[in-house]
Amino acid sequence: xxxIIIGGGQVGAYIANLxxxxxxxxxxxxxxxxxxxxxxxxxxxxxxxxxSGTDPKFLEAAGINEADVVVAVTGAxxxxxxxxxxxxxxxxxPRVIARVNNPKNAWLFNAGMGxxxxxxxxxxxxxxxxxxxxxxxxxxxLKINDGNYSIVQICVDAQSPAASKAVKDLLMPANALLIxxxxxxxxxxxxxxxxxxxxDNILALTNESNQKQVYxxxxxxxx
Numbered sequence: 001x002x003x004i005i006i007g008g009g010q011v012g013a014y015i016a017n018l019x020x021x022x023x024x025x026x027x028x029x030x031x032x033x034x035x036x037x038x039x040x041x042x043x044x045x046x047x048x049x050x051x052s053g054t055d056p057k058f059l060e061a062a063g064i065n066e067a068d069v070v071v072a073v074t075g076a077x078x079x080x081x082x083x084x085x086x087x088x089x090x091x092x093x094p095r096v097i098a099r100v101n102n103p104k105n106a107w108l109f110n111a112g113m114g115x116x117x118x119x120x121x122x123x124x125x126x127x128x129x130x131x132x133x134x135x136x137x138x139x140x141x142l143k144i145n146d147g148n149y150s151i152v153q154i155c156v157d158a159q160s161p162a163a164s165k166a167v168k169d170l171l172m173p174a175n176a177l178l179i180x181x182x183x184x185x186x187x188x189x190x191x192x193x194x195x196x197x198x199x200d201n202i203l204a205l206t207n208e209s210n211q212k213q214v215y216x217x218x219x220x221x222x223x
Contacts, residue, residue, distance in 0.1 A: 013042050
């Protein structure tokens with residue numbers, strides 16, 4: 001996969017290192033001299049390109065015509081939107097991801113502006129706080145289909161109403177599916193007769209609207 005990252009700050013550098021470790025081809029565009037100096041200590045020299053991500057000349061030098069993904073993560077929303085619009089409208093990049101710095105600007109980060117995924121950091125933090133409060137034993141591992149479905153990990157409470165029950169006797173929602181049960185060192189692919197035990201770690205596929213219901217099945221029984 002070929003990825004171009006616009007913005008070489010901490011976020012951009014972290015993403016670049018992560019993608020490189022996963023064998024992606026990466027270019028990172030940055031125009032601030034001080035940041036470029038730091039990048040040279042963190043990334044291979046052939047990954048770094050000095051220049052503005054809003055200038056087609058530098059985008060083309062970075063290989064935008066062959067890019068699979070463009071990620072705009074500068075600290076300026078206006079820059080990220082210009083990059084997104086150029087990438088999608090001028091160069092037909094299949095996937096464009098843009099960082100939202102000011103939550104008030106989130107409404108601008110839409111398909112009409114060339115943004116496939118707008119990452120609103122304030123919104124993400126708020127959701128993490130709420131999730132930690134409401135779903136203490138559930139952790140989201142992977143978002144699927146632009147976030148509508150997720151693979152979640154659930155720790156079965158010893159006092160859960162599901163403990164000692166067979167999977168077929170659980171009132172699982174229609175859009176939820178148990179994938180795997182991890183029990184100590186054992187990995188179990190569940191079927192209808194599999195018995196749930198307290199402290200099991202379960203991987204499940206569920207949509208966002210059913211996450212609370214799935215948690216309630218495996219969480220602590222409330223009397």
